[in-house]
Amino acid sequence: MVFHTDAAQAIGKIPFGAAELDLVTVAGHKMYAPKGIGALCVRPGVPLEPLVYGGGQEHGLRAGTENVALAVALGTAAALAAEELASGGHERLRALRDHLHHRLATALPGRVHLNGPETARLPNTLNVSIDGIAGHELLGATSAIAASTGSACHSGHHQPSPVLTAMGLPACRGLGALRLSLGRWTTTEQIHQAAHHIISAAS
Structure with a gap:
């Protein structure tokens, strides 16, 4: 095989x-x-x-x-x-990703849910669902960040991610999913800006 x-x-x-x-x-x-x-x-x-x-x-x-x-x-x-x-670039991205997650969870207590495992995941992506707002609605409320609600091949369709559905997450959680990707040149300041805009849109 x-x-x-x-x-x-x-x-x-x-x-x-x-x-x-x-x-x-x-x-x-x-x-x-x-x-x-x-x-x-x-x-x-x-x-x-x-x-x-x-x-x-x-x-x-x-x-x-x-x-x-x-x-x-x-x-x-x-x-x-x-x-x-x-040079440890992936560890730097992991720290920035976790910092972004912490900022969102602290500002929106009880509303931010991590989609996926805590540890066994890529260091450059953060997939969360925020209670009370769908992912596409959140992105529509701010033009200051570039993010997605799923994979690029499914863009334009406001349906729960089939991956999150297969993981057993309810439809409301899948529709609320927001995928945030960090890049090689992402800075701490940009993390703070992204957190500010997401929190403002979700509040």
């Missing part, structure tokens, strides 16, 4: 080793490479069946020619992400 791991959200965010995994998908834009480039890491010996048969320059796995510029950009982004991880 061959096992595929979609590591698009993890690569560049947390230490990750793919040596013992069969197939690992990497999405470039998730670690600051241009959109339109990705990679599939294949463990030696794992057979692949091409979707589109191609020439020998692609080892028979695909047709056409690779976009060299985007491939170089992906490699550069991966190297920079590795340097950031080595």
Whole structure:
């Protein structure tokens, strides 16, 4: 049996080793490479069946020619992400994320609920539901922050996240979900500003 791991959200965010995994998908834009480039890491010996048969320059796995510029950009982004991880950048993001969560929970006592586990999660994202207001309503009440109520592929639909629903959360909690993402250059001041605008919109 061959096992595929979609590591698009993890690569560049947390230490990750793919040596013992069969197939690992990497999405470039998730670690600051241009959109339109990705990679599939294949463990030696794992057979692949091409979707589109191609020439020998692609080892028979695909047709056409690779976009060299985007491939170089992906490699550069991966190297920079590795340097950031080595310097503890993910720990800095985790501290900022937890600080944002604390600010929201303190200002809105009893209303802020973490969607997901306390510890086993990515350091750069905070998914919370705030009682009394739907996620899209909160974002509509302020234009000062850029956030989402779910994944980009489901944008525009005001329905509970299927992931949160599968986790057993009620519809009201799913509709109230707000996903806040931090980036490599996020500052403490920006965390304070985001907390202020979210609290004001939810009050």
